[in-house]
Amino acid sequence: MPRSPVYFESIEIGEKIESIPRTVSETDIWTFAYLTADFFPLHTDAEFAKKSIFGKPIAQGMLVLSIALGMIDQVILSNYDVSSIIAFFGIKDVRFLRPVFIGDTISATAEVVDKQDFNEISGVVTYRLEVKNQRGEAVLSALYSALIRKNPSK
16 A cells, blocks of 8 residues: 655644654664764773763663654654655754663654744654653653655645
């Protein structure tokens, strides 16, 4: 069955996208460190991390953000024809609220909080991203935007 395109006009403020949960592994932390050169010892040195306020290594905040955005994308990709999504447009107000440890399971929710015309062919949709751990505690929040094509038939 063909999936429907998601055009700017069809997106409603208040709509929510909820991901399935995903467990953060030590491999995730090390792979992210290699990709980004973020070998800060709080993430990659167990002895260093033992002496921190967290008592053990934590995932990089940007790793948690990246995983969460990817989890939301997977929901969108599985439900819509995404040819109308032009680009990731921006991110702001990112807050790392709690540490994510190896073995924590996170889930993400994105809620549409704003829509603005951008030009004659597209608009900007802004989402509030919230990431929670397996205990239901918020670990990350942010606002991010996507540039989405307007319906060409209108």
